[in-house]
Structures are given as C-alpha cells and as structure tokens.
Amino acid sequence: MDAASPDASASARAGIPAGAGLGPDRILAAYRLMVLSRTTDERCLALQRQGRIGFYAPLLGQEAAQVGCALALTAEDWVFPAYRELAVALARGVPLKSIIDQLIGNSADLTKGRQMPNHFGFREFRFVTASSPIGTQITQAVGAAMAAQRRREAVVTVPFFGDGATSSNDFHAGLNFAGVFRTPTIFFCQNNQWAISLPRDKQTRSKTLAEKAEAYGFPGVVVDGTDLNAVYRAVVQARARAVQGDGPTLIEAQVYRLGPHSTSDDPKRYRTDAEVAEWKARDPLARLRADLAVAGQLDDAADQKVWEEARAEVAAAIEAGERSPPMPPESIFEDVFATLTPRLEAEREEFRALGRGTEGGP
C-alpha cells in the first residue's frame, strides 16, 4: 500500500486546500481516546469469552481513523455509523458507561437492549442507531444531508462504512444521489482490507475505493488511516468543501482490522499471521505514542498513567453496567409504534397472564 502519496495528490486533484492538523493538546486528548478505545476492546473481548456480553466487534487497528475523523466534526454534524464505530462515539463525547450499558443490554441501555452489542445510538450526540445490514446507513446519511441543505444548516452528515459496503446497493444509490443533489456528506470508508473473510482485492477490481467517487462526479481521497493527523486533515478539508456547498467527498481511510471481524469469527481461517504482523508494525497507537514521545509530550510514566486511567474507567463502567438491572420484560412491546396498538396491548396482556419474564414463568 502506498498511502502517503495518493493523499496529497487526490487532495490537490479535488482542489482541497491543505489544512492544519490537530494542535498538541488535542493530539494528547486523541491519544487518550484511542487508548480508552483499545482498552475497551481488550476488556470486551474478554467479557464476551466469559459470557458476560453476548457478542463483540472490536475496532483494533482503526482507532486513528475513527478518532481523527470524529474530532474534525462538530457537535451539530450527524454520524451514521456501522457497528464498529465505538471510538467515534467516544470522540463525540458519549460516556463510556452508556456504551457499556448497550453492550450489556441492561435497563440503562438507551436502546433498551433491543440489538446486539455494538449497535448503539445516541440521539444527544447525533450518533444514529446502527443496524446490521451493510451499507443501509449511507443513503440515510444523504437524506439527512438533504434535510440540512433544505434548512441551510452548516452541517455535514457522515456515514461510516467498510470496504465491503462499497459493493452494496446503498453505496451506489447514496453516492449517486449525493452527486446529483450535491449534498454536504462525507462518505467515510474505513478500508480495513477484509469483509469478514473476503479480501479487498476480491471485493472490486478498482485500484482504490476512493476512485469510485469519480463515477458519481465528486472527489475521492485516499488517506493513511493509521495516521491520526492525516485523517483529521482530510476530514477537515472535506467538511469545509461540504459546508461551502461544493458537495460530497469520499474518503478512503486505509487501515487494517487487527482483530477478528467479531467474536464469532476466526480470522486464522482466511489470513496469514505474517500479514497481521506486518500491519501490527503499523499499529496506529504505537505510531502516535512514538510521535508524542519524540515531540516530548509523552514520556513512559505519563503513558503508563494514560493506560491505567483508561483501565480504571473501563472497569468502573463495566462494574456499574453489570449492577444495572435487566430491561423489564414487558418492554419488548414498546417502541414498535409511537403508541401501543390495541393488538400489542392484547399481546402484552397475554404475556402478563402467562407470567412470562417473571421468576418461574414460561
């Protein structure tokens, strides 16, 4: 992969001015978020093995791409995540506890335990509840951008998706609509090289995913997704373009999924240890830590403190999350419609009469 050069050339081709990176304070804050994300991943993979959560999809290796992108957005921008965007949520200010509550599916879970872990959503943070079908959020983000356009709001919408989603219906429709209607949308593709077991070169014959944007009449940019500042700059530029009314941008952040697709996946079946080792050498956390050390912003002791704080925060969130009671059983009838329909009310009565969800109930 040659990620450095396409970044600059594609930006130039797109007429995007080179922007400033994150300042020293924000870089350190970004590092803390990345460490918190990494720590959460590691703990949650363990929790899943212990049966304390049902499923988990780690973002190991994608931290710089997610945090770099999220920090370039404003609180008014809309995020349409897939199911791997935990670091995006953290970077938008979602409390870790709220995320853990969703992973556990307890009564504090804002999504009421309805979905598998990782499919969280936070209205307050304009972080839309994810689904499992691939790519569906892409057209939705374009629609949200059309609504923002209509109200002349200076916001962007950002669908997050992977390399596999570029083959989906909604990628095609979403990018086409965005091109035709020039919506303020940043299509943020984290190309982590694997769609479960299908490698990137079997997903499409195009050389990069970014170049697909040309078929829709707007620029596509490749960035090294392990480089926090490169991602941040690319998103800042795309955002500036979008709010000026110059239309959408497709950003391909080239990363690597260092972990399994999910806890249900065994990547040893389809990829080599050597390949993983090669990418581990480019771990975005290690890379940023080295940069911060060279800049004199983070010595070993300070770094250790960052990790310890993260571990403590994760432990506290899990402890609190596991203490929260489960969702009340009858909640399964809520939120199908705005109000409970007579039919659902009748079904709930039947549920109650049978004593379902109670101690000793059927």
Next chain:
Amino acid sequence: MTELTLVQAVNRGLAEAMRADPNVVLLGEDIGLNGGVFRATEGLYKEFGEQRVIDTPLSETGIVGTAIGMALNGLTPIAEIQFMDFIYPAFDQIVSELAKFRYRSGGQFPCHVVIRTPYGGGIKGGLYHSQSTEAYFCHTAGLKVVVPSTPADAKGLLLTAVHDEDPVVFLEPKRIYRAVTGEVPDGDHRVPFGKARLVREGTDVSLFAYGAMVPPTVEAAEALAKDGIQAEVVDPRTLVPLDEAAILASVEKTGRAVVVHEAARFCGFGAEIAALLAEKAFYSLKSPIARVTGYDTPFPYALENLYLPNADTIAHAARAAVQAA
C-alpha cells in the same frame, strides 16, 4: 366539498400537507415536471419547486433510504414508488430500517416516512404493474398499512398519514384512480387509522373488501339484494392498525363472512381476517368463512380479468355462504 377523482384527492392531500408544513417534501421518480406517471403530483412541482418535489435518480433504495435520513433530520418525506411492483429494491430499507428504527433505538430515532405507491391490477399491467403485495408489509411490525377506496378517504387517510408519528405504507388503488369520483371535504380533513368504514348495511352476510375491490363488492351486494340477500360491506381502510371490533361486530350480526382481495390467496390478508373471526367470532359463524381472491399464480397480462375477483365471483361466494346455513 369538492367533487374529485381518487387521484385528484391524493393530489389535493399532498398539496395541502405541503402548504401547511414547509418540512413536508416529496421524492420519487418522474414526480416533478412530469407530475408523476399517474399525475398524482400534478402541479406540485410548479407550486413548491424542485427543492420540495424532488425527482430522484432511478433507485428505490435511494428513495426510501434518503427519505429515512430526511425524517431522522426533521423533515416529513413522502416518498413515491412508481409502482408497488418496483418497491423491492427498497425492501431492505423498508423492512430492516424504516420499520425498526424506533424499536432498535429504544425510541430515540423514530422515523416517520410515508411511502405512497399505486398497487393492484386491472389496468393491463401484466406481471410487473399489477401486483398487490400488502401482506409483506402487514407482516412487518412497525409499519402501518393504509388502503383508501374513495376520494374522501384517500385525502383523509393521507393527511392522517402525514401527521402520524410512524412509518406508513400508503397503497393507492390505481385501477380506480379515475374510475371513482366523490365529494371530498375541503381543508384539513382527516380520517382516523384503525376505523373501518361501513359501506353498506346488511344482515345476512358480511363482505370485507378494501381498495379497488370495494366497488365490485358493492356491486355484488346490490345484485344479492335483488335476490333478497342483504349483504353488509365493510372496508377496513387501514390494514394495520386493523379495526377488529368492526369486523367482529359485523359477523356477530350476520354470522357469515366473505373476504375479498385481489392479492393471491395463500398467506394473503384475508387469512388474517379469517383467523381473527375463527379466534374471536367462532360461535357467531353459521357457515365457513369464504375468501374471494386472486389465484396463487403470478399476475397475468392477457387473462387479468380472469385473475381478478369481480362482482359475480364475489356474489357467488356470498350466495354459497348464505345457502350453506
């Protein structure tokens, strides 16, 4: 009151909803300058402009997917799918997304989109311009499914759909877009969801029909009356939510039930009404429930009149029900 056709009533409803609320937008194929292939959006492009009457590229998943995003961000989109037969590229967006957004987000992201689509046969549309597949959508929790059969109901139910909080699949019986005219109340006329319309009172047999099947069902009832059979005709108007009380009350009175729809019989909506009656009106029934429906074949072109129920086939089933007991 104004005398309108059904399609004009839809048009009137759309126009009034758009005038009342600048957040109401329309999107679909050929709905702008062309006014829609059935002219349901005639004149709206001129009045509201291309920012609110949006001609989209040819992608149903794009139409419904972007409508969802608009709804999440404060608009009230009314999407048009040109024919119900072309809704399937958007099936994923409707079933996996639209129907489930409220539930999956614990109520944080309710998603109010109205999807209008002309459905049904009788216009020589063959396999792909004739289908009536309401059952797919009725089967999906989270969607409301509405089928008007008169101009007044078309406008009134549409305005209720626009002001509802839930996603609505609004099925327009294209066969009677122009074949039916009627008085339509002016202004903000709303017909509530979940309230059936008693089309014709009777004591001997209950005929349940919706959409384009209502006119031939009424015709059948009139023919039956000449034979001394008093048939009651009930139009549920909204399939979800369903006015179970009206259906049960009618059968408790007549003791006989015939369900009419043009969709194929197997797992069609009539099965739901039959099940309802078997569960809750079993002891009122004097004769077996009958269904008069399309056949369990794809919808044909040359022989469409043989496929569709008509006044004769409906009356025949009703007579059989009355003669059985």
Next chain:
Amino acid sequence: MNGAPALVPLPYSPDQVAARLGSDWQPTLRSAHRWMILARTLDARMQALQRQGRVGFYGAATGQEAVNVAAGLASRPEDWVYPGLREQLVALVRGHPLVTYAHHLFADNLDPGRGRNMPCHPTAQEVRYVSMSSVIGTQIDHAVGTAFALRHRHEPGAVLAFFGDGATSSNDFHAALNFGAVWGAPVVFCCTNNQWAISVPVTHQTAAPSLAAKAAEYGLPGRQVDGTDFVAVFAEVRAALEQARSGGGPTLLEFVLYRMTAHSSSDDPTRYQPKDWAARAVAHDPVARLEEWLGRNRLLDADQRAAVAAECESAVRDAVEAAEATIPPVPASLTEDVYASGSTGWTD
C-alpha cells in the same frame, strides 16, 4: 437559428467503412438498412394499433435502430442477449420470426410467453434472447451470471446485457458491473443512453461526466459510442464481444442516442422535454443517417428504397393479420407454469 438542424451525416468514406466492418461490408449495410426499415415500419404500425386499442401497450424503439441492428448482426448464435425495454429487434435480427413476435404483441394463444407479460416483453429462447421483467436493471446481474456459466462450461459465447441510462442508478447495475469485473466474465454491458428515463434527463440521473466513465469505478474499460451511427456501434460491439470471448473481461459501452418517441404509449413527453428535442433527435435519426450515406455512395436508389419499404410493409401486415386471427390464450393456461409440471410435494 431558423429551421430544424440539418441531418448529421455519417463521417466515413467507403474505404473507412470497409476497414471497420470487414470485406462483406456492403451486404452488412444492406441487411442493416432492411432491418431498420422493418423496425420503423413495425413501430409505426404498432403505435397506430395501440391507439386503436388493438394492442394494450407499446414501447417504440424509434431512434435506437442502429444499436439494435448492429448488436443483432455483430453477435453470433452462441451469444446471449439480455434485453432492456427496447431491444426486441435484436431478437428478430438474430432469427426470431416476426410473426411470433406479433403473437406476443397481441398476447394471443401462440405467444411463447402465453400472454402473461405486457407487450414488448417477448421471450425468444431459440435465439438466446431471455425473457424480461419490467423492473429496471435486474437483468444486468442475470447477464453476468450467464456469462460466468458460459465460461464455467467452456462454451464459446459471450453475453450482451442491455439497459438504459436510468438503470445505471439501479442496485443491479452496481452489483453486476462489480461482479462482472471481479470475475472477468464474458459480458458486454450495453447502455442505451437515450437521454431520458421517462421524464428524468440523464443530467439529473448522475453527476458523473459520462455513463461510460462509471466503468472506472469497477476497474473496467468504458467507451462512449455514437449510438445513431451503425458503423461505429457495429465495430464497437464486435470488438467488445471478441474481447469478452477471448477472456479479456467485460466492457461498458455507452450508446448515446435520442429517444424519438414517448417512453411508451402511456407517456406524454411534451410535458417535460424541451421544445427543440424532437428536431435534435431527427438530426440524429439513425435510419436517415444510414440511408443518406448509402444514397450518397450510390448503394441505394429510390427504387430500391421503395422495394424495401414495400417488403417490410407486407411482412408487418402479414404478421399482424396472423396474430389478430389467433384466439386469446386458453383460460386454463392461467394456472399453468407457476411450478414445473409434475413437480412433487403437493397434496391435492
């Protein structure tokens, strides 16, 4: 400017045509001309019959004749054709009898599709012309699957997949070009860009610089071709089929042409087309362009032209008569072919 724009002449010398079409270029052009006149005759007759209520629907291909005839003549019997809405002529050129097509248009008892589909949706299995739906774009995936199967079974053919400009926005365009490219399947994607998806102009269909440019998204070659120039279309289709058959993978060909009629008998284009559209279309009339060239190069005189026209008139008249004399599909056919006859697992 006053008056209609002048006819755009085909820009070739006879030598250049010979170089592009091969040594039998003269019979090829004569045959092409005859097919185009037949197509135009059929379109005119069927549109009139539709207005009289004698057929239920008709989608004319007027303006697209060069593409249809060139594809028919440039393809081989072992090739497959997956049509969009307007490629019935490809089936006829490939050998489907006109009278059989007429039986389909009249949805009568001798229609191979048994009157189940709307007119202009023929089935011509004997010339590997596949039955279509009215749904936009779905056939493009099917074409890729057939191409995959041809290669898998070491069969020699390639597949022509037809669709319009609107279909480039469809789900299946995206899936099919991606799959076709990844598999290197022997398929030629033929986009007939008649510049209108019913009322939506191609400029509102996509922000891409051209439809051919969309090929790059999939790592495929894409070429824009003047779809009203028979010589150009023939040469491009033949070359792309050759490339596909020899393992060189798919090509996207965009044929730019002008829809010279309404979308279908249910459409009124005066509602949305600019006033000068018809005149621009006429200047690019593929039939007139070929006739003008043949006349200019003394390959067609007025008598020959009249003879071709008379022959086509009589062929269309005979076919229509035969169809109108045929009974409608027998009622019992309504319930046939839903499942295979003799399929098991049912209890009566």
